[in-house]
Amino acid sequence: MKALYSLFLVFALAAIALVGAGALGMERTFGLYIPFLAAAVFVVGFCWRVVQWGKSAVPFCIPTTCGQQESLPWIKQSTIENPSTTTGVVLRMLLEVLLFRSLFRNNQPQLYSDGRVRYASSKWLWLGALAFHYSFLIIFLRHMRFFTEPVPALIRGIESVDSMLQIAAPTLYLTDLVFIAAVTYLFLRRVVVPNIRYISQVQDYFPLFLILGIGLSGIFMRYFAKVDIMAVKELTMGLVTFSWKAPQGIGAIFYVHLFLVSVLLIYFPLSKLMHMGGVFLSPTRNMNCASRKFRHINPWKFENVHYHTYEEYEDEFREKMVEKGIPVEKPL
Amino acid sequence: MSTLPRPEELYAKINHTPPKADWMDVPVDIKPGRYCYAANPDSLNYVGLPHARKWNPLDEDWKLPENWKEIIFNGIRERLDKYRSFKVFMDICVRCGACADKCHFFIGSGDPKNMPVLRAELIRSVYRGEFTTFGKLLGKFAGARPLTEEVLKEWWYYLFQCSECRRCSVFCPYGIDTAEITIMGRELINLLGLNIDWIATPVANCYRTGNHLGIQPHAFFDMIDFFCDDIEDITGIRPEPQFNKKGADILFVTPSGDVFADPGTYTCMGYLILFEYLKREYGLDVTWSTYASEGGNFGFFTSHETMKRLNSKIYMEAARLGVKWIIGGECGHMWRVLHQYMDTLNGPEFQSSNMTVPKNPITGTVFQHAASTKMIHITEFTADLIKHGKLNLDKSRNAGIHLTWHDSCNTSRGMGLFEEPRYIIRHVVDKFTDMPPGTIREETFCCGGGAGLNAGECEELRMMGGLPRASAVKYVHEKYGVNMLGCVCAIDRAVLPGTMKYWVPEVTVCGLHELVGNALVIPGEKEREVNLRGEDLPGKEDE
Structure with a gap:
């Protein structure tokens, strides 16, 4: 049901763009105002969220240690999984952000009828997530050719590697395939795996469908509708050079694509997609684990704390202590 | 106290398939054998913790202070500012499910609310409903719900089914640590005097x-x-x-x-x-x-x-x-x-x-x-x-x-x-x-x-x-x-x-x-016949 809601919502959004930019001829709204507004919401919203997190204090040093600590010199420390230097912490974060280190640990318990719990390796989520994020990144970078003139060599390089199979015309991008496969996998596991379905919410399905919608509309434009690329570039360059004019003959499908991207940009800072920024601020990952070596300072103070002092303790138990020969501050 | 089933029975009963109904619609059912007795008010009073009283988790009425919601909301607000962990962990979970089957309580009980992600969602849903614009506008659609007595009871029950072991945090791609969420949750319910006696005393x-x-x-x-x-x-x-x-x-x-x-x-x-x-x-x-x-x-x-x-x-x-x-x-x-x-x-x-x-x-x-x-x-x-x-x-x-x-x-x-x-x-x-x-x-x-x-x-x-x-x-x-x-x-x-x-x-x-x-051989010790438990040492059984 939640998946269907999300699907309908994405269809509705696509329909808005179709009707708006197509039938109603609101090209300027869908091609200029909304994308600009969306980009602004994204940038401001993203920064605002990160600043809000940054304003929260980090009172304690609470990294999750995932390897041997630094202790005796002859014991080999796990310098990345339990880092005691800044370099170690940076490497830990890089592994986490670039290679999804923690997700790679994933395993799956299975209860056997002989009364034993066994753990099977389970790397599909890791693989799916990695495929999704990296293909998304490459597709994003490829799109920079629409916003630059001349197109930088790096972008052209990515493009030529991505299309190295030289299949079809226009040539097929490998990342398009990987991307659609990965998003489909991420969606299917939410529907098929009972526990994942149980925890999934509208806001888990919606971004998947939205992103899938963006991908499919893009693919449709490139391989099937064969939209006039020069006209598109004219529009996108108009966006970045602030000299926008509505080009002719792009077709409504382009506006669907652009509108869904705009919705994604607006939705991003409001949603779980902010994990992109949040992962860098996670105190269980980004802190130095050598908490006995370096004192972490809590920026705020506990107010009016009551302690049970030794004097109060001795006053209550002095006789009993003296009886056993335990030294006391004040004799009986 | 409930009677413990035999190990084979308990094992055979573990079912990891969640119920059909949405988890928000499954009311909390406090089961004997899975909850701890309420804190003795004398213990709370001794250390000056608030709202000490006699209450029973199985009772309908938990004798909450009149302004209990306000206390919780203020408590959440304060902790969001004081603990970045809490704020970030409330916001960035994508419910990928990597943690779901990592909790020993979930593996052994099959209760879906013992999946770390769902344990956190119990609190997150209220956070969304009361502290985020999106949640206030869209309600359940945005995974949000209001705080009710039922919800509070659910918090209590599941916050004392987490042992703060951090295993889920090892597997989480963002390091979301359920221990941290449980710690915050327990702080909040302690503001209402809802500790358990095995801790309070x-x-x-x-x-x-x-x-x-x-x-x-x-x-x-x-x-x-x-x-x-x-x-x-x-x-x-x-x-x-x-x-x-x-x-x-x-x-x-x-x-x-x-x-x-x-x-x-x-x-x-x-x-x-x-x-x-x-x-x-x-x-x-x-x-x-x-x-x-x-x-x-x-x-x-x-x-x-x-x-x-x-x-x-x-x-x-x-x-x-x-x-x-x-x-x-x-x-x-x-x-x-x-x-x-x-x-x-x-x-x-x-x-x-x-x-x-x-x-x-x-x-x-x-x-x-x-x-x-x-x-x-x-x-x-x-x-x-x-x-x-x-x-x-x-x-x-x-x-x-x-x-x-x-x-x-x-x-x-x-x-x-x-x-x-x-x-x-x-x-x-x-x-x-x-x-x-x-x-x-x-x-x-x-x-x-x-x-x-x-x-x-x-x-x-x-x-x-x-x-x-x-x-x-x-x-x-x-x-x-x-x-x-x-x-x-x-x-x-x-x-x-x-x-x-x-x-x-x-x-x-x-x-x-x-x-x-x-x-360890202490200089001058006699030849030991038994270990520290008083059991015969190997080779000394016959003497």
């Missing part, structure tokens, strides 16, 4: 007598004296521990469970033998304290402030006695607190400037890794002594033991203590086999009774939570003949004997320094 005891068990100084003295009698019987040598001695070099602090109940008591005897040996051989000057007679900290399971109040004694006592540095005994959450919190909580206020970076006077080793906190773990100390050949160890006295090692959750994921105990193990026992990967080291399982859940009345929950650990023990028992489960945590020593008896009755539980105490 130890907290009050610890505040008053210095330890969770409420052992007063003369009794503490007597208990240790009793161990000294036993040691004298076994070895012919009587340890003479020092108490509250001013001017000693080192303060020793251990969980009070070690002086109170088997098998922790044997571990305690191990400490006594070790310190006696080092005193006689090298003149090591160690003191115990009756005031700082608790290493553990049930305040940690109540609120950060309560943790600070109970923990303060360690530095205060170190300063009063004028010791140079501190050794801590074998305990789990105690070491989470000592390693990650103590220096921040109480260092600036209470750590004496006369304390020095820990330096082992016998080996000359400077424990640089504890340069600021000035407290080291006893396995770091013992491993260093063994490495320098300072201990005369006779492994053959542990020859009847085939050991496996339970990495305790807190020393694993809140510290990283893996090789120190294993190094000691290799020098005190011949037969040692680790459990399979995925169940040890950073992926180790909780015993099922951490974070204050070792109450008699929640035994069923504990047996469920103990299943993953027990299953791995069963494997090495059946395959390699393991008959002893070693651990470095007092809660483990209290919980695991029951768990083993239930799931793998052939395996018993010990602490590491029990094995050290058995193996």
Whole structure:
């Protein structure tokens, strides 16, 4: 049901763009105002969220240690999984952000009828997530050719590697395939795996469908509708050079694509997609684990704390202590 | 109290398929055997915690203060500002499900609300509904719901089905730590006086007598004296521990469970033998304290402030006695607190400037890794002594033991203590086999009774939570003949004997320094006939 809601919502959004930019001829709204507004919401919203997190204090040093600590010199420390230097912490974060280190640990318990719990390796989520994020990144970078003139060599390089199979015309991008496969996998596991379905919410399905919608509309434009690329570039360059004019003959499908991207940009800072920024601020990952070596300072103070002092303790138990020969501050 | 089903029945009943209805529509059902009794109001009053009253979790009316919602909302607001962990963890979960099957309570109970992601969603849904624009506008559509008494009861029930072991956090791609969320959740419900007694009463005891068990100084003295009698019987040598001695070099602090109940008591005897040996051989000057007679900290399971109040004694006592540095005994959450919190909580206020970076006077080793906190773990100390050949160890006295090692959750994921105990193990026992990967080291399982859940009345929950650990023990028992489960945590020593008896009755539980105490040859000792448990030593059975 939640998946269907999300699907309908994405269809509705696509329909808005179709009707708006197509039938109603609101090209300027869908091609200029909304994308600009969306980009602004994204940038401001993203920064605002990160600043809000940054304003929260980090009172304690609470990294999750995932390897041997630094202790005796002859014991080999796990310098990345339990880092005691800044370099170690940076490497830990890089592994986490670039290679999804923690997700790679994933395993799956299975209860056997002989009364034993066994753990099977389970790397599909890791693989799916990695495929999704990296293909998304490459597709994003490829799109920079629409916003630059001349197109930088790096972008052209990515493009030529991505299309190295030289299949079809226009040539097929490998990342398009990987991307659609990965998003489909991420969606299917939410529907098929009972526990994942149980925890999934509208806001888990919606971004998947939205992103899938963006991908499919893009693919449709490139391989099937064969939209006039020069006209598109004219529009996108108009966006970045602030000299926008509505080009002719792009077709409504382009506006669907652009509108869904705009919705994604607006939705991003409001949603779980902010994990992109949040992962860098996670105190269980980004802190130095050598908490006995370096004192972490809590920026705020506990107010009016009551302690049970030794004097109060001795006053209550002095006789009993003296009886056993335990030294006391004040004799009986 | 409910009757515990037989292990096969309990195992057969585990069902990991969630119900059809949306989790928000499944009302909380507080089941006997899975919840702990409410806090005794006297205990809450003793430490000045709010809204102490008699109440019963099974009653409809929890006698909440009239403005309870306002208290919770203000509490959340305050904590979002004070703890970035809380704020970030409320916001960034993508519900990928990597954590879902990592919780021992979920594996053993199948209750979907024991999936870490859902445990967090219980609070997150209210956070969304009350603190985010999106959630306020879209309600359930945005995964949000209002705070009701039903929801509060659900919080309470599941916040006391989390042992704060952090296993889920290891697998989370953003490091979201359910322990952190549980800690915040428990702080919030403590604002309404909704603690459990197995936590609240130890907290009050610890505040008053210095330890969770409420052992007063003369009794503490007597208990240790009793161990000294036993040691004298076994070895012919009587340890003479020092108490509250001013001017000693080192303060020793251990969980009070070690002086109170088997098998922790044997571990305690191990400490006594070790310190006696080092005193006689090298003149090591160690003191115990009756005031700082608790290493553990049930305040940690109540609120950060309560943790600070109970923990303060360690530095205060170190300063009063004028010791140079501190050794801590074998305990789990105690070491989470000592390693990650103590220096921040109480260092600036209470750590004496006369304390020095820990330096082992016998080996000359400077424990640089504890340069600021000035407290080291006893396995770091013992491993260093063994490495320098300072201990005369006779492994053959542990020859009847085939050991496996339970990495305790807190020393694993809140510290990283893996090789120190294993190094000691290799020098005190011949037969040692680790459990399979995925169940040890950073992926180790909780015993099922951490974070204050070792109450008699929640035994069923504990047996469920103990299943993953027990299953791995069963494997090495059946395959390699393991008959002893070693651990470095007092809660483990209290919980695991029951768990083993239930799931793998052939395996018993010990602490590491029990094995050290058995193996250590004190100069001038008589030939030992029995181990610290009074059982015949291998080869001495017939005499």
